[in-house]
Amino acid sequence: MHRSRFLILPLLSLGAADALAQAAAAPSGNAAPAELAGSLFQMLSGLAVVIALLLACLWLIRRLAAPRGSAAAIKVLGAAAVGPRERVVLVRLGEQVLVLGVAPGSVTKLHEMRPEDLPPATGGGAPPSPQRSFPAWLKQAMERRDAR
Template identity: 35%
Template sequence: MIGWLRSAVAAFLMAGSAWALADTPAPLSGGALIKPSDYLGQILVSLTLVLLIIFVGAWLLRRFGRFASVAEGQLSVLGALSVGQRERIMLVQVGREQLLIGVTSSRISTLHRLETPINLDDTDTQPGPSGQTMAESFAKRLQAAMTQRMTREDR
């Protein structure tokens, strides 16, 4: 963004210095003389318009995100937990199925496929029927899934 601003300032300064230095009119092919000050306004308006189009396009791209994906809303990240500098455990929903995946800088692996999906509403901090919050419930399920996986790998 700063690079664009520097380019715009440099263009305005160059246009201004060219206008100030050009005292002698340039002859046209038809013999008429045109001063640079006659078309300097057009150049500045055109440059401003082009910069405005670029900034509006960048804002629209940031505002509305990327193009529509193949999943079309069927893929979403429900939760994430950082377990290291570059390691994360993520709960991902694909259609009706929920997966617990491990993400590192070089690998993504499925840790557990949840048989009963976790219902994540806006009630994360309200106690459920068992007296636990959704975060506590998720933590216990995560711990159980990790222990189950460890016991399977030990066999």
């Protein structure tokens, strides 16, 4: 909201300068202050309408972009690139946690796990450890699986 103040100030100063120039060019008398006030009111009311339209559009975009229904239950917990266009993605779907392989044109379920088995950085029970990242945890989990 602070940026919009900086954008509005030049518009106000331009409108006020225009109104002052018109008042200076008008013949002296009581009509000039009334014209100045009218121009200033017209400019400010137009600005208020534009700002109200912008806020209404932002509210509408936010409202329409919110996930609904089953999409609200899906949360991406982490991802790691395993190739130039392939990724391994950790997804929470309700009470299930899925490890998915994502490539152009396909999504494959690689593994299903319990939420308790999650690494700390993605929402497990233990506090997050700064040296453990999702790719390191994925490598360790795959090594454990291959050892079985």
